[in-house]
Amino acid sequence: MSATVMIVDDSLFMRNIIRGFMRDRGYSVVAEAGSGIETLKKLHEITPDIIFLDIILPDINGLELLESILKRCPLAKVVVCSSLGEETVLKKALGNGAKAFLHKPFTPEKVYEVLDSMEA
Amino acid sequence: MDMSQYRDLFVSESRGHLSAFNELIVRLEENAADREAIDELFRHAHSLKGMAATMQFDAITGLAHRMEDLLSKVRSDEFPFSPVLADLLLEGSDMLAGMVSMIENGVVQQPHPAALLEALSSFTPDQTGGADRKVTQETNTLSETPPADATPAPSQFRKTDTFKSVRVKTDTLDRLVTITGELITTRYRLTDQARRHAGAGLEEPLRQLSSLLRELRDEVFQARMLPFVFAAERFPRLVRDLARKQGKEISFQIVGKEIELDRGILEEITEPLVHILRNAVDHGMETPDDRVAAGKPFGGSITITVTRDKDHVDIVIADDGRGMNPVRLKEMAIEKGVITPEQADRLSAQATLMLVCAPGFSTADQVSDISGRGVGMDAVKTAVHALGGTLAIESEIGRGSRFTLRLPITVSIIHALLVDCCNMTIAFPVSAVSRTIELKRSDIFEENGRTVCAYEDRTIPVKSLNRLLGRAMPQGSGTVVPAVVVEIGDTAVGLLTDRLLGQQEIFVKPLGAPLSGMKALSGGAITGDGRIVFVVDASVFV
Numbered sequence: 067m068s069a070t071v072m073i074v075d076d077s078l079f080m081r082n083i084i085r086g087f088m089r090d091r092g093y094s095v096v097a098e099a100g101s102g103i104e105t106l107k108k109l110h111e112i113t114p115d116i117i118f119l120d121i122i123l124p125d126i127n128g129l130e131l132l133e134s135i136l137k138r139c140p141l142a143k144v145v146v147c148s149s150l151g152e153e154t155v156l157k158k159a160l161g162n163g164a165k166a167f168l169h170k171p172f173t174p175e176k177v178y179e180v181l182d183s184m185e186a
Numbered sequence: 187m188d189m190s191q192y193r194d195l196f197v198s199e200s201r202g203h204l205s206a207f208n209e210l211i212v213r214l215e216e217n218a219a220d221r222e223a224i225d226e227l228f229r230h231a232h233s234l235k236g237m238a239a240t241m242q243f244d245a246i247t248g249l250a251h252r253m254e255d256l257l258s259k260v261r262s263d264e265f266p267f268s269p270v271l272a273d274l275l276l277e278g279s280d281m282l283a284g285m286v287s288m289i290e291n292g293v294v295q296q297p298h299p300a301a302l303l304e305a306l307s308s309f310t311p312d313q314t315g316g317a318d319r320k321v322t323q324e325t326n327t328l329s330e331t332p333p334a335d336a337t338p339a340p341s342q343f344r345k346t347d348t349f350k351s352v353r354v355k356t357d358t359l360d361r362l363v364t365i366t367g368e369l370i371t372t373r374y375r376l377t378d379q380a381r382r383h384a385g386a387g388l389e390e391p392l393r394q395l396s397s398l399l400r401e402l403r404d405e406v407f408q409a410r411m412l413p414f415v416f417a418a419e420r421f422p423r424l425v426r427d428l429a430r431k432q433g434k435e436i437s438f439q440i441v442g443k444e445i446e447l448d449r450g451i452l453e454e455i456t457e458p459l460v461h462i463l464r465n466a467v468d469h470g471m472e473t474p475d476d477r478v479a480a481g482k483p484f485g486g487s488i489t490i491t492v493t494r495d496k497d498h499v500d501i502v503i504a505d506d507g508r509g510m511n512p513v514r515l516k517e518m519a520i521e522k523g524v525i526t527p528e529q530a531d532r533l534s535a536q537a538t539l540m541l542v543c544a545p546g547f548s549t550a551d552q553v554s555d556i557s558g559r560g561v562g563m564d565a566v567k568t569a570v571h572a573l574g575g576t577l578a579i580e581s582e583i584g585r586g587s588r589f590t591l592r593l594p595i596t597v598s599i600i601h602a603l604l605v606d607c608c609n610m611t612i613a614f615p616v617s618a619v620s621r622t623i624e625l626k627r628s629d630i631f632e633e634n635g636r637t638v639c640a641y642e643d644r645t646i647p648v649k650s651l652n653r654l655l656g657r658a659m660p661q662g663s664g665t666v667v668p669a670v671v672v673e674i675g676d677t678a679v680g681l682l683t684d685r686l687l688g689q690q691e692i693f694v695k696p697l698g699a700p701l702s703g704m705k706a707l708s709g710g711a712i713t714g715d716g717r718i719v720f721v722v723d724a725s726v727f728v
Contacts, residue, residue: 076233077199077233077236077237078195078199079192079195079196079199079237080236080237080240082192082195083192083240086191086192122229122232122233124226124229149232149235149236149239170235170236170239170240171236171239171240171241171242171247172240
């Protein structure tokens with residue numbers, strides 16, 4: 067069974083890109099969300115193995131959302147996504163239970179590298 | 187990995203960010219302390235940067251990055267939001283929009299707006315507007331840069347949950363409407379046949395078919411509906427830019443952004459609305475000095491209000507400017523040979539204001555570069571009528587003007603009132619009919635040289651539909667003549683017909699030449715029994 071993935075980003079464009087990368091690697095994307103509230107709602111129904119979480123969302127602060135996500139799915143591996151220049155937030159996220167981080171722009175290599183590092 | 191498959195989505199999502207960006211800047215100009223707006227602005231620049239970087243569009247990434255940097259300084263209170271900053275950010279947003287359009291059109295070579303980048307990174311709060319002159323020129327040389335009032339891309343989509351929605355080409359939706367329209371016509375044919383074969387047990391399945399068709403029609407139309415904001419999202423920016431250019435102070439508001447209209451109607455109505463707005467800013471609104479001198483508040487206001495009734499939508503553009511002077515309008519119309527002095531004397535208040543819609547008529551004493559281009563008010567009126575809608579104008583000197591566009595919610599499949607008129611069947615869109623009345627011969631009389639009848643508490647002109655359609659036959663011979671009352675603004679007219687046939691849903695198709703050249707006809711349709719009916723544009727009779 068391949069690992070299940072959830073993508074949280076308010077940009078449909080970004081979600082499509084990540085979904086494309088996942089599909090090419092045989093992962094199954096089981097859910098997507100464009101906001102923090104939508105994420106929490108969906109996590110009532112599913113428990114993904116991996117969650118790509120954009121740290122800047124329209125409704126909920128990314129760090130707070132991370133905390134709520136891990137409360138609902140303590141085993142989920144959360145990959146925090148952001149642009150360069152947000153190192154402070156990223157560090158905090160890693161300290162609060164995120165497994166890895168990804169800087170935009172995404173390339174397939176970068177994404178796969180992160181996935182491989184978590185498998186190991 | 188082939189990234190080109192994401193290009194369309196990149197273009198449409200970027201446009202969404204940029205239009206939200208522009209709207210927020212206008213919002214901040216009204217209230218510079220709106221923290222939430224600053225945060226949102228930052229987020230849009232940030233998202234755009236991330237997307238562009240992923241697509242390796244370096245020029246967009248670089249520019250968005252500088253804008254984001256600048257905004258983060260406002261966010262951390264390093265300096266306040268100011269009009270000069272707003273101008274600079276809008277320059278940036280225009281440049282980005284131009285770059286996105288270039289990507290959409292497959293232009294590989296992206297511009298490097300050195301002066302703009304420099305202005306963004308070296309911006310200080312005590313800067314005055316003078317420094318940006320150079321930047322403005324740079325933006326203008328970018329041939330792909332759409333002006334602030336460029337038509338939004340038809341490919342823009344609604345933000346929805348991706349799993350629950352798909353993007354559909356608008357052609358497909360148009361075909362669905364056509365098929366549904368033909369199905370409705372076929373249903374009438376079936377009903378007609380069933381009547382001739384009574385007892386064949388067709389009634390029940392036909393009833394079922396009718397109800398399913400109604401549902402299908404509603405669903406198909408719903409799929410074509412878009413909120414008004416799709417047409418209006420660039421209006422705040424347009425009004426702001428025009429007002430600034432002329433040193434006018436205008437607060438602009440849109441009420442009812444969420445009201446939905448058919449995509450086709452929205453498309454057709456956008457340019458006419460832009461024209462009315464331009465006129466309102468350019469001619470309608472006084473300068474702050476003139477306003478104060480006239481005892482009015484320093485800043486003027488323009489409001490678009492959209493409301494929906496059962497089968498039509500009203501769009502009202504109201505300003506509190508100087509209003510139109512009917513005496514001057516008549517003088518100008520006579521001067522330009524639009525009407526004779528005798529005709530001018532007989533014009534009603536509404537008809538006088540409608541003179542601005544006469545071809546070649548302009549209310550400005552000199553044509554300014556702002557509303558002098560593009561469509562004239564005659565084109566606005568034509569566009570509204572072509573959609574089966576009506577345009578009414580109200581105005582009061584010193585108080586302002588109101589333009590009311592009454593539009594059907596959907597095109598092509600309409601409820602129509604069918605009437606017989608010298609062996610032809612004529613269809614009036616129900617939305618255009620105020621009432622039907624039955625007149626006795628004695629109800630019709632002469633008044634001031636016009637044929638009129640009593641209607642409610644006044645008299646209205648009565649015209650023979652036969653004659654209006656170019657037929658010389660006398661109207662009916664019965665003692666009672668049925669008439670259709672059509673009203674536009676405060677002007678009504680009773681149209682005499684031979685017989686009222688009742689209401690029916692019809693699928694309107696455009697007429698081909700030479701019929702399409704007839705002013706009074708807006709389309710044709712086929713009824714269940716195979717008759718051809720002509721749909722009239724009743725407004726030309728008023």
